[in-house]
Amino acid sequence: xxxxxxxxxxxxxxxxxxxxxxxxxxxxxxxxxxxxxxxxxxxxxxxxxxxxxxxxxxxxxxxxxxxxxxxxxxxxxxxxxxxxxxxxxxxxxxxxxxxxxxxxxxxxxxxxxxxxxxxxxxxxxxxxxxxxxxxxxxxxxxxxxxxxxxxxxxxxxxxxxxxxxxxxxxxxxxxxxxxxxxxxxxxxxxxxxxxxxxxxxxxxxxxxxxxxxxxxxxx
Ligand code: HEM
Numbered sequence: 747x748x749x750x751x752x753x754x755x756x757x758x759x760x761x762x763x764x765x766x767x768x769x770x771x772x773x774x775x776x777x778x779x780x781x782x783x784x785x786x787x788x789x790x791x792x793x794x795x796x797x798x799x800x801x802x803x804x805x806x807x808x809x810x811x812x813x814x815x816x817x818x819x820x821x822x823x824x825x826x827x828x829x830x831x832x833x834x835x836x837x838x839x840x841x842x843x844x845x846x847x848x849x850x851x852x853x854x855x856x857x858x859x860x861x862x863x864x865x866x867x868x869x870x871x872x873x874x875x876x877x878x879x880x881x882x883x884x885x886x887x888x889x890x891x892x893x894x895x896x897x898x899x900x901x902x903x904x905x906x907x908x909x910x911x912x913x914x915x916x917x918x919x920x921x922x923x924x925x926x927x928x929x930x931x932x933x934x935x936x937x938x939x940x941x942x943x944x945x946x947x948x949x950x951x952x953x954x955x956x957x958x959x960x961x962x963x964x965x
Contacts (some may be wrong), residue, residue, distance in 0.1 A: 760830035764837050767805050772798035775945060782940025793857065796848040797945050803841030804920070804949050807886070808956040810835035811913065815963025839890055846883055861927075871926040878922030885916040910964045917957060924950045 775798040779785040785794060810831050817823040855862035861872030868876070892907040906912055928946030931937060938944065 755825045756829060757826045758829040758833065759824070759826040760833035760837075763809065763827070763830055763834055764802075764806065767809075768798075768802045771801035771805065774798070774942070774948070775801065778939050778942045778945070782942060784939075792848060793852065796845055796852070799841050799848070800845040801945050801949060803838045803845055805952060806834045806838030806841065808952055810838055811917070812956040812959045815960050818963035818965070819959070821959075836890075839886055842883065842886065846879075849879075860930075871930075875923050875926035878919045878924075878926065882916070882919035882923055885919060889913075889916070913964065914957075914960060917953070917960070921950070921953055921957075924953065 772795065775794050776790070779794050779797070780787055780790065809827075813823050813827055813831055817828060852858070853861075855866055858872075861868055861875070863869055889907055892904050924946045928944050928950070931944050932947045932950075935941070935943075
């Protein structure tokens, strides 16, 4: 009789997680800006979709970083979720790349007046927010590179980039991106379309939850 082997659980929930996250993120952007807000539907394919894509990518990255630490502190994380981490991390990174390209194409005072002064230069908050975004993006890229085979032999580099210190520090760039972009609007709920909080605030709160989970559970 053949020996009974322990079957490794390789079931992954990645497809489901990506679909559900995309649906809710894009639906939130549509509801807040088109249905309850004043943005015309012609702006859906680029301006509003960019917001939905940024939120989807961002949530997938938070899940990628936080599911392991959440399991460590005793959270109810099924193995199909743990198995999905690589796919959702890669998808999150690619969606953020799309967000970066779309933002570059639209980045001018007529579209993002909140980041610019009348003379066309960046405000201090706009500059800080964009600096945070660029640094967050490059750090994510470096993290992704660490999984490439040609770098895997450089164990010191891998150890540094996947270390608790690097990860917790790198995550703060995203915090800067979101905070300086939106805090003025966060403090004025009367300006929230339909009473729904801005996407930057929703992202900020999700970030804080993920960050605390990482502080407690990342070794
Ligand atoms: C070169 C890097 C980046 C640039 C130039 C950039 C640019 C922008 C801009 C212009 C906005 C405002 C969008 C709007 O109000 O419609 C924005 C929002 C946002 N970005 Fe980035 N970003 C960058 C990197 C990142 C990274 C790395 C992440 C996530 C890890 C990210 C996540 C977000 C999120 C969640 C929002 C909120 C969307 C909203 O409130 O509408 N961004 N970004």
